[in-house]
Amino acid sequence: MSEAAGPIDTSHLDPNLYIGHHLENLAYGQLPNGSWGFLGPDAPHGFWTFHLDTIGFSLGLGLLFILIFWLVGRKATTGVPGKLQNAVEWVFEFIDNQVHDSFHAKSKFVAPLALTIFCWIFLFNLMDLLPVDLVPWIASLVSGTPYMDHSPALRIVPSTDLNATIALALTVFFLVYIFNFLYKGPAKFAKEVFFHPFGKWMLPFNLLFRIIEDVSKPISLSLRLFGNMYAGELLFILMALTIPPLASLNWGNLSVIVYPILNMAWSIFHILIVILQAFIFMTLTTVYLALASEEH
Amino acid sequence: MNINATLIVEMLTFLLFVWFVMAVVWPPVIRALEKRRAQIAEGIASAENGRRALEDAQKEGEKLLAEARDKAAAILKQAEERAQVVVEQAVAKSKVEAEALIADARRELDVQLKAAKRDLYTEIAGLALKAAGQVVMEDLNDEKHHKIVSTLVKTWS
Numbered sequence: 430m431s432e433a434a435g436p437i438d439t440s441h442l443d444p445n446l447y448i449g450h451h452l453e454n455l456a457y458g459q460l461p462n463g464s465w466g467f468l469g470p471d472a473p474h475g476f477w478t479f480h481l482d483t484i485g486f487s488l489g490l491g492l493l494f495i496l497i498f499w500l501v502g503r504k505a506t507t508g509v510p511g512k513l514q515n516a517v518e519w520v521f522e523f524i525d526n527q528v529h530d531s532f533h534a535k536s537k538f539v540a541p542l543a544l545t546i547f548c549w550i551f552l553f554n555l556m557d558l559l560p561v562d563l564v565p566w567i568a569s570l571v572s573g574t575p576y577m578d579h580s581p582a583l584r585i586v587p588s589t590d591l592n593a594t595i596a597l598a599l600t601v602f603f604l605v606y607i608f609n610f611l612y613k614g615p616a617k618f619a620k621e622v623f624f625h626p627f628g629k630w631m632l633p634f635n636l637l638f639r640i641i642e643d644v645s646k647p648i649s650l651s652l653r654l655f656g657n658m659y660a661g662e663l664l665f666i667l668m669a670l671t672i673p674p675l676a677s678l679n680w681g682n683l684s685v686i687v688y689p690i691l692n693m694a695w696s697i698f699h700i701l702i703v704i705l706q707a708f709i710f711m712t713l714t715t716v717y718l719a720l721a722s723e724e725h
Numbered sequence: 726m727n728i729n730a731t732l733i734v735e736m737l738t739f740l741l742f743v744w745f746v747m748a749v750v751w752p753p754v755i756r757a758l759e760k761r762r763a764q765i766a767e768g769i770a771s772a773e774n775g776r777r778a779l780e781d782a783q784k785e786g787e788k789l790l791a792e793a794r795d796k797a798a799a800i801l802k803q804a805e806e807r808a809q810v811v812v813e814q815a816v817a818k819s820k821v822e823a824e825a826l827i828a829d830a831r832r833e834l835d836v837q838l839k840a841a842k843r844d845l846y847t848e849i850a851g852l853a854l855k856a857a858g859q860v861v862m863e864d865l866n867d868e869k870h871h872k873i874v875s876t877l878v879k880t881w882s
Contacts, residue, residue: 476728
């Protein structure tokens with residue numbers, strides 16, 4: 430990668446830099462000198478740092494999902510549905526059935542929550558299927574900085590940011606406790622925490638088990654989603670490294686077909702993961718809330 | 726891993742979205758779905774009713790058709806019988822008439838025969854008288870007598 434050949438300079442495409450750049454968030458926070466601004470990869474990231482790409486894309490995708498569903502739902506007719514309405518209704522019925530299967534108490538909250546989780550995470554994950562360099566490249570054109578050199582990092586898949594997945598899992602965790610108190614009441618909930626599963630003489634162990642159980646839920650929930658999507662994204666980035674430099678191309682150079690084949694194979698497989706992870710997150714949330722609302 | 730304030734923003738965004746979906750997006754669609762489900766159930770039920778009604782109507786129609794067929798057959802049979810009776814009656818009547826005609830003709834024949842016979846006798850009597858007159862006027866011998874008789878016989882025959 431040291432020699433620069435032809436009109437396009439590929440020498441700066443150091444794999445480490447390339448991968449690092451793709452795994453960096455567009456961070457906005459307090460700079461060491463006290464002022465606020467974009468934080469480079471070397472600047473210290475304090476707690477009051479905002480990943481503008483994660484926030485922006487998750488907000489945009491959420492609004493997209495809500496806008497489509499809202500517009501379709503507002504005009505939902507009881508007659509023969511149009512194609513888009515049909516698709517939206519299919520999602521609604523799918524979610525409704527899933528929720529009815531696992532959540533048996535009465536709630537007007539769980540099904541909309543499940544729908545939001547499923548669609549939102551699905552759209553998060555779907556961003557992974559866009560070519561890894563496409564959106565950052567467009568962003569560099571818009572911002573006017575040469576691509577890769579000084580352009581700010583941009584990660585378009587919110588579910589590859591732990592902040593997003595933990596935010597979802599943590600919210601679910603809080604909701605589980607709210608449901609516990611709402612459906613069981615503090616007394617029954619306390620009884621369950623202290624006297625299950627081993628009876629009252631093993632109270633400390635019961636409590637310990639309960640804490641482990643409850644803490645492991647949001648951790649597994651968030652890390653499962655994050656891990657799957659992060660690994661998928663990393664693989665896409667690594668595959669992008671197999672794209673040969675434009676200058677080295679000549680007739681008979683078969684290295685050109687390596688990337689499309691790899692990328693297509695992993696993309697097809699990844700579509701399954703995209704849907705599956707959204708589905709798993711939704712189903713587990715429903716199950717956790719069902720456990721919180723039912724007495725053992 | 727850098728966990729930072731993005732987490733808080735994401736949680737708030739998430740809650741906001743869930744609230745909006747619950748308040749605005751979810752109810753109308755589910756209502757429409759429920760309503761359509763009811764309509765479809767109603768449609769299926771009424772289709773079932775219609776099908777049953779059609780079946781009943783078909784059965785009724787078949788029954789009516791069979792009845793009509795039976796009736797037609799009965800009418801036909803009756804008509805045939807009646808026709809036979811009429812024919813028989815006509816035959817009998819015409820036989821009677823023919824007999825009457827024959828009797829009439831015979832009677833007529835008798836009358837004519839009798840009239841002819843009467844004429845004949847009258848003529849015979851005249852001839853006999855004429856012959857007798859000739860016999861009386863002339864002296865009859867055997868030969869002459871015989872001649873007269875043979876002449877008479879010749880005129881009768």
